[in-house]
Amino acid sequence: MTWQVVFADQESIDNLRTVKTMAEQQGVVVYISTTQPRNNSDFTAAMSQALSTKAQKIRDAFGSDVIDIYDELATADYKIKDQYAVGNGLTKTDYIHINYAGHRYILTDSKPMVDRLLQQGVTGNASSEGIMFTATSLPAFASFTDTGNGNATITFTPAASDADTQGSITVRATNPGGIFSEVTFTYQVLVQGVLVEDAEQVDFKAQYNGNISAMRWNTFSYDDLIKEKAYAFDYDKAGRLTAARVCS
Numbered sequence: 001m002t003w004q005v006v007f008a009d010q011e012s013i014d015n016l017r018t019v020k021t022m023a024e025q026q027g028v029v030v031y032i033s034t035t036q037p038r039n040n041s042d043f044t045a046a047m048s049q050a051l052s053t054k055a056q057k058i059r060d061a062f063g064s065d066v067i068d069i070y071d072e073l074a075t076a077d078y079k080i081k082d083q084y085a086v087g088n089g090l091t092k093t094d095y096i097h098i099n100y101a102g103h104r105y106i107l108t109d110s111k112p113m114v115d116r117l118l119q120q121g122v123t124g125n126a127s128s129e130g131i132m133f134t135a136t137s138l139p140a141f142a143s144f145t146d147t148g149n150g151n152a153t154i155t156f157t158p159a160a161s162d163a164d165t166q167g168s169i170t171v172r173a174t175n176p177g178g179i180f181s182e183v184t185f186t187y188q189v190l191v192q193g194v195l196v197e198d199a200e201q202v203d204f205k206a207q208y209n210g211n212i213s214a215m216r217w218n219t220f221s222y223d224d225l226i227k228e229k230a231y232a233f234d235y236d237k238a239g240r241l242t243a244a245r246v247c248s
Contacts, residue, residue, distance in 0.1 A: 017061065025179070027180045034066060035051045035055045069110060073098060131173050131174065134146070136169070137170060139187075143155045154171075166187060171184075211233070
């Protein structure tokens with residue numbers, strides 16, 4: 001088999017950078033791995049060394065976004081180390097792939113690097129500071145607030161006429177580098193209700209036909225104060241549920 005260079009080093013770097021940029025524009029974090037050595041019998045010394053050279057160019061181009069596997073896998077003469085080679089160096093027919101130990105190194109020994117990179121974010125593009133939140137498809141009875149400190153809130157204040165309203169809201173978090181992540185969730189106003197300030201003052205009408213007139217329970221607030229809440233249910237003359245009052 002005759003080996004030839006299809007892409008020049010700079011063209012390869014440019015291609016990787018293009019893929020990385022396009023992915024990050026869609027909110028996907030990308031890390032680039034270095035090359036790995038090969039033991040091809042028909043590889044010239046210059047070709048073997050070229051993989052080492054390209055590994056360095058990847059380091060130079062992508063900095064801390066690189067998962068560097070080359071140095072651990074390679075010998076001083078740019079071959080796969082025996083302990084990582086399929087078979088044993090050049091004594092077997094597979095001169096390209098690393099063995100289980102090599103893959104274990106990439107998986108296990110590289111994991112701390114991946115964890116560290118995930119904590120740091122993408123150098124020059126991602127940042128945990130200055131995140132901006134936006135929301136789309138808010139209903140008329142909802143308001144959205146970006147607090148400016150990495151948090152945002154959605155407040156719902158539906159009226160009786162909003163009963164059975166349902167839909168979805170998409171929230172996007174974007175960092176200063178333009179990398180974003182989105183989450184979409186659905187909502188539904190289940191029943192028509194009237195908010196009562198004091199659950200203890202709600203007039204629960206007793207039911208004697210098996211229907212539930214009300215439910216009460218206690219909750220603990222952030223300051224450890226006990227707060228009573230309740231649901232009160234209204235029925236028509238046929239015993240059919242017509243409304244539920246949310247009491248707090």
